[in-house]
Amino acid sequence: MCAKRDLLLAAALLLCGWEIAALLLNSMALPQPWQVLTEFGTELLSGRLLDDILISGLRALAGVALGAVSAIPLGLLIGNEPALNRRLSPFIYLLYPMPHVVLLPLVIILFGIGNLSKIVLIGVIIFFQILVTTRDASRDIPPNYLYSLQTLGAGSWQLYCHVILPATLPKILTALRISIGTAVAILFFVESFATTRGLGYLIMDSWGRADYIALYSAITGMALLGFGLYLLLDRLERRFCPWNHLE
Amino acid sequence: MNSSSPLTCITELFMITVEQLSFCYQSQGVRQQVLQDVSFQVKAGQSCAIIGPSGCGKSTLLFLLAGLLQAEQGRVRLAEGARCGTILQNYGLFPWKSVAENVALGLRLQKVAKAECSLRVRAALEEMGLAAFSRYYPGQLSGGMQQRVALARALVIQPDILLMDEPLSSLDALTRERLQNLILELWQERQVMPVVVTHSIEEAVFLGRRIIVLGNAPGRIIAQVENREAGKINYRQSSLFFQRCNLLRSTLLEECDVRQA
Numbered sequence: 001m002c003a004k005r006d007l008l009l010a011a012a013l014l015l016c017g018w019e020i021a022a023l024l025l026n027s028m029a030l031p032q033p034w035q036v037l038t039e040f041g042t043e044l045l046s047g048r049l050l051d052d053i054l055i056s057g058l059r060a061l062a063g064v065a066l067g068a069v070s071a072i073p074l075g076l077l078i079g080n081e082p083a084l085n086r087r088l089s090p091f092i093y094l095l096y097p098m099p100h101v102v103l104l105p106l107v108i109i110l111f112g113i114g115n116l117s118k119i120v121l122i123g124v125i126i127f128f129q130i131l132v133t134t135r136d137a138s139r140d141i142p143p144n145y146l147y148s149l150q151t152l153g154a155g156s157w158q159l160y161c162h163v164i165l166p167a168t169l170p171k172i173l174t175a176l177r178i179s180i181g182t183a184v185a186i187l188f189f190v191e192s193f194a195t196t197r198g199l200g201y202l203i204m205d206s207w208g209r210a211d212y213i214a215l216y217s218a219i220t221g222m223a224l225l226g227f228g229l230y231l232l233l234d235r236l237e238r239r240f241c242p243w244n245h246l247e
Numbered sequence: 248m249n250s251s252s253p254l255t256c257i258t259e260l261f262m263i264t265v266e267q268l269s270f271c272y273q274s275q276g277v278r279q280q281v282l283q284d285v286s287f288q289v290k291a292g293q294s295c296a297i298i299g300p301s302g303c304g305k306s307t308l309l310f311l312l313a314g315l316l317q318a319e320q321g322r323v324r325l326a327e328g329a330r331c332g333t334i335l336q337n338y339g340l341f342p343w344k345s346v347a348e349n350v351a352l353g354l355r356l357q358k359v360a361k362a363e364c365s366l367r368v369r370a371a372l373e374e375m376g377l378a379a380f381s382r383y384y385p386g387q388l389s390g391g392m393q394q395r396v397a398l399a400r401a402l403v404i405q406p407d408i409l410l411m412d413e414p415l416s417s418l419d420a421l422t423r424e425r426l427q428n429l430i431l432e433l434w435q436e437r438q439v440m441p442v443v444v445t446h447s448i449e450e451a452v453f454l455g456r457r458i459i460v461l462g463n464a465p466g467r468i469i470a471q472v473e474n475r476e477a478g479k480i481n482y483r484q485s486s487l488f489f490q491r492c493n494l495l496r497s498t499l500l501e502e503c504d505v506r507q508a
Contacts, residue, residue, distance in 0.1 A: 152353040169343075
């Protein structure tokens with residue numbers, strides 16, 4: 001209850017700051033929040049904006065899911081199998097720091113200009129973030145946990161199920177929450193070409209028409225999308241890691 | 248197989264046999280000898296305490312007994328069919344599992360039927376006075392309660408030997424004394440042989456029927472004390488108890504002096 005009240009208060013303060021900035025700047029490039037929120041409400045009720053939010057949301061979710069599903073098992077394995085770590089670490093060192101967004105032309109050649117290339121690019125970028133966090137988290141598991149389970153007669157599969165995955169889960173979910181911000185940023189980039197649907201397209205289109213109220217309405221939609229996905233992961237974390245929220 | 252040969256009978260008297268055991272850790276190409284030529288035996292029905300200065304390889308010895316490490320020289324032999332329960336430092340409880348799930352884990356890994364598993368878990372928790380806390384997470388319990396959960400988890404698999412690595416070191420004096428009594432009860436009433444690695448001289452003398460004293464690293468046995476009175480009523484208050492403690496203290500102090508010199 002207290003957290004909800006604080007959240008509403010923060011939102012109200014942000015709107016106040018926006019209103020003051022709009023009044024001070026007095027430029028059509030920064031409309032007042034009530035104008036944007038009215039446009040947002042109208043477009044949402046018409047159904048058009050809701051469609052775009054859903055399309056963008058599905059692209060972001062699919063990209064994050066693709067990145068997570070491929071990175072989590074690999075990260076857990078690399079973190080716990082020294083031989084695999086030795087072989088793959090050089091590749092991670094070389095590939096992780098590069099700006100993966102430059103792979104866009106290659107991704108388009110391989111997967112076309114439709115939804116798949118957009119999802120794959122988000123997935124590739126998220127993949128490295130989650131891989132590195134998962135690998136480091138699984139390497140940092142106190143060995144006592146592993147020994148304790150071994151003394152109870154566990155094999156390696158059981159070590160993964162009962163210790164390695166649950167011990168790393170809170171950090172994996174934190175990595176996913178961080179990647180949501182990245183996914184939404186990449187979404188804007190990948191929706192700015194070869195599509196007429198999605199919030200990224202709406203932003204670029206409104207910008208091109210110098211329709212700043214529609215532009216900020218789409219930006220509001222993107223912010224709410226990111227917030228919604230963040231909230232979803234927050235719920236998942238509370239559901240799957242209850243021991244992290246003990247009173 | 249002739250199970251009645253005299254040699255077999257002699258071997259079976261011993262629950263634990265350690266023969267010329269040596270072990271070294273290898274880290275970044277550097278070998279560090281931890282244990283050197285350690286040999287001892289513990290008879291069935293006895294208890295054992297292992298004591299020595301910090302870094303002398305006590306925990307490594309326990310890990311070798313538990314089968315978590317493999318000896319490179321010498322060997323560790325447990326009586327045929329003997330089952331080990333192990334409690335590591337800081338209890339090794341899983342914070343992501345409830346108390347009941349922690350206790351049930353050993354049985355689940357042994358694929359014990361669900362109904363029997365929950366019966367045995369409930370019985371173990373009741374025995375430890377934790378029945379009301381089965382749904383709690385370890386993080387919600389005090390140190391003493393966590394230790395009892397660890398004991399329940401080790402006991403639910405019905406071990407013959409209970410290996411414990413400094414099990415009571417982080418507890419307050421009163422809780423420590425209560426749990427020492429509990430370990431004693433388990434030894435005497437349920438015939439679970441405790442093998443306790445400890446820093447505490449009093450704990451070693453109170454719990455160890457046989458006390459193995461390790462010297463400075465690389466750990467080797469500098470004394471083995473037969474402590475026949477361990478486990479007797481009011482032993483803790485007797486003058487013999489204090490004499491044994493003092494004897495052990497002077498042995499360990501001499502060893503520390505050697506290291507400092």
